[in-house]
Amino acid sequence: MKEITLDAKLGNLDEVLAFVDSRLEELECPVKAQMQIDVAVEEIFVNIASYAYEGQPGSATIRMEIRQNPKSAEITFLDRGIPYNPVEKEDPDVSLPIEKRRIGGLGIYMVKKSMDEMLYERRDGYNILTIIKKIS
């Protein structure tokens, strides 16, 4: 298990993705799965950076565990912001015509659809969100 802790701000997105991608290289992760994982990490980190601390400074920790045989990646996000459970968030209607389309909620929906598991708990003042992706 490896982790990084950094300020929860949008400017740190590239650093978060670099951390995740460097570990995915150890798994020899296919391009498509890597993109799905990067998208999931971006959506979750951007949510934390944008909303968790309501404009106040705060930090985020990203833990990443990779497993071989069978290959999988498990990534956990921790923040001490306001309680927020994205797993319970209602899915957007992706069949609406373009005039009625809204982007809100689409990011988390993409995470739910592309990851094998998404788990949330609130513990000791932390939001703890874990995503797991099997890599075939």
Place this chain on the structure above:
Amino acid sequence: MLNIIKNLDHKTLTIALEGRLDTTTAPQLETELKSDVADVTLLIMDFEKLDYISSAGLRVLLSAQKVMNKQGTMKIIHVSDAINDIFEVTGFSDILNIE
């Protein structure tokens, strides 16, 4: 990082994207579109060298499609399998012209 290569030929604007269309880079594309799309009747987005798109990128595509619906046509060409999957999951394959 995102490179935006634009080619305006009469009323056809072709925009080739290279790199990543994400939270960090999507505002660049939004700015470019706002400044150049006014008199365009055909907007072609070339994704041949686009490696990655997140919901921030989808947001810009959606607003571009809405603008072009009023004044002409927008199409997206050379979409990779990985990006096409994202369009499928989000229902964007139904609202965008993907060739």
